[in-house]
Amino acid sequence: MAALSIRQAHKSFGPTAAVHDFSLDVGDGEFVTLLGPSGCGKSTLLRLIAGLETLSSGEILLQERAIHDLAPSQRNIAMVFQSYALYPHKTVAENIAFPLLMQAPLPLRIPGLRRLVPGCGALGRHMTEKVASVAHMLQIAHLLARKPAQLSGGQRQRVALARAMVREPQLFLMDEPLSNLDAKLRTSTRAEIVDLHRRLGATFIYVTHDQTEAMTMSDRIVLMHEGQIQQIGTPLELYENPKNLFVAEFIGQPKINLLPLQFADGMQILADQIVRGLPSQIDGMPLPSHNILVGLRPEAFTLCDPGEPGALNGSIHLVEALGNETHVRLMLRTTEIIVRVPAASARGLKAGQPLAIRPNWNSALAFEESGQRV
Numbered sequence: 494m495a496a497l498s499i500r501q502a503h504k505s506f507g508p509t510a511a512v513h514d515f516s517l518d519v520g521d522g523e524f525v526t527l528l529g530p531s532g533c534g535k536s537t538l539l540r541l542i543a544g545l546e547t548l549s550s551g552e553i554l555l556q557e558r559a560i561h562d563l564a565p566s567q568r569n570i571a572m573v574f575q576s577y578a579l580y581p582h583k584t585v586a587e588n589i590a591f592p593l594l595m596q597a598p599l600p601l602r603i604p605g606l607r608r609l610v611p612g613c614g615a616l617g618r619h620m621t622e623k624v625a626s627v628a629h630m631l632q633i634a635h636l637l638a639r640k641p642a643q644l645s646g647g648q649r650q651r652v653a654l655a656r657a658m659v660r661e662p663q664l665f666l667m668d669e670p671l672s673n674l675d676a677k678l679r680t681s682t683r684a685e686i687v688d689l690h691r692r693l694g695a696t697f698i699y700v701t702h703d704q705t706e707a708m709t710m711s712d713r714i715v716l717m718h719e720g721q722i723q724q725i726g727t728p729l730e731l732y733e734n735p736k737n738l739f740v741a742e743f744i745g746q747p748k749i750n751l752l753p754l755q756f757a758d759g760m761q762i763l764a765d766q767i768v769r770g771l772p773s774q775i776d777g778m779p780l781p782s783h784n785i786l787v788g789l790r791p792e793a794f795t796l797c798d799p800g801e802p803g804a805l806n807g808s809i810h811l812v813e814a815l816g817n818e819t820h821v822r823l824m825l826r827t828t829e830i831i832v833r834v835p836a837a838s839a840r841g842l843k844a845g846q847p848l849a850i851r852p853n854w855n856s857a858l859a860f861e862e863s864g865q866r867v
């Protein structure tokens with residue numbers, strides 16, 4: 494049974510179709526990421542699921558129950574915002590307890606527990622225990638009596654997560670929760686969120702425009718563009734088997750290289766060079782007779798001798814040494830490509846030098862000029 498089903502969802506703001514014909518089934522306990530460039534409709538979709546926006550048409554079902562007409566508080570969904578949205582005048586404990594307070598009748602005061610769990614001044618026993626338990630899980634128990642202004646960005650982010658967890662929702666929605674953290678903290682918090690997901694066993698829907706986050710955290714990625722789904726798949730499926738040029742270019746760093754392959758007067762011309770020794774098949778299809786774009790990831794090349802059959806000859810534009818590997822920017826007449834070279838083979842390579850490479854045709858992808866895979 495799908496934990497969440499979105500069926501032909503559509504949302505317009507005046508003339509703008511922010512989400513268009515969007516259908517997705519998310520499995521119980523799955524971690525699904527909505528990925529795409531700014532303005533592609535990720536946040537709108539998350540807000541539709543949370544009930545902060547209303548659908549123009551379509552359906553949203555949680556555990557097979559239609560929820561799109563319910564108020565946000567009736568959906569049993571928790572959302573973590575990019576800004577954390579903490580109340581500045583409340584303590585950390587009161588912030589975490591807030592979703593419980595919204596549900597509950599007037600809380601009881603239990604003085605003993607108040608002393609045991611600082612910052613829980615007016616909370617009842619049940620709430621205090623809940624707050625203490627999630628705070629312990631997220632390692633912020635020592636911060637419960639503080640106000641948000643007395644916390645670091647990473648600590649605020651944990652408080653926002655704790656507040657989402659306290660009601661034990663069926664579904665967690667996270668809208669770019671790491672974007673206000675510095676690069677180092679982002680990497681460690683990324684791993685913590687994945688770990689939290691595993692420990693809770695809950696369903697997560699995560700929004701980001703950062704492909705590294707999407708690739709490292711998700712069971713499946715939904716790549717969106719202009720309100721529409723481009724492809725749904727595991728991170729590796731999107732990398733190795735993109736449906737179209739948009740997916741191929743969005744996923745992967747450095748970006749995939751696109752080399753025009755033309756056929757003229759019986760010659761095969763790749764990136765403006767006559768090439769010999771092309772395989773009879775590219776991307777599992779017989780070599781077409783019309784012009785296509787050949788997609789080759791930066792690791793899909795081998796350095797070779799300039800005269801070797803199938804060699805492409807170019808001139809080094811830039812050498813970027815990263816330690817374990819080197820990115821070589823190579824000019825092939827009019828096309829610049831990036832080649833990932835193991836550090837040991839890249840020693841001595843310098844800008845301005847000639848360099849010959851041989852594509853690894855087994856991993857080549859073929860695209861029509863329209864952008865679809867051949």
Ligand code: ATP
Pocket residue numbers: 506509510511529530531532533534535536537538702
């Ligand atoms: P970002 O990564 O920049 O947050 P996003 O992918 O989350 O972008 P959305 O915020 O969902 O994109 O916006 C999708 C489209 O809908 C955009 O063109 C945006 O301008 C438009 N849009 C979003 N909210 C509204 C609104 N309340 N009124 C009018 N247009 C809106």
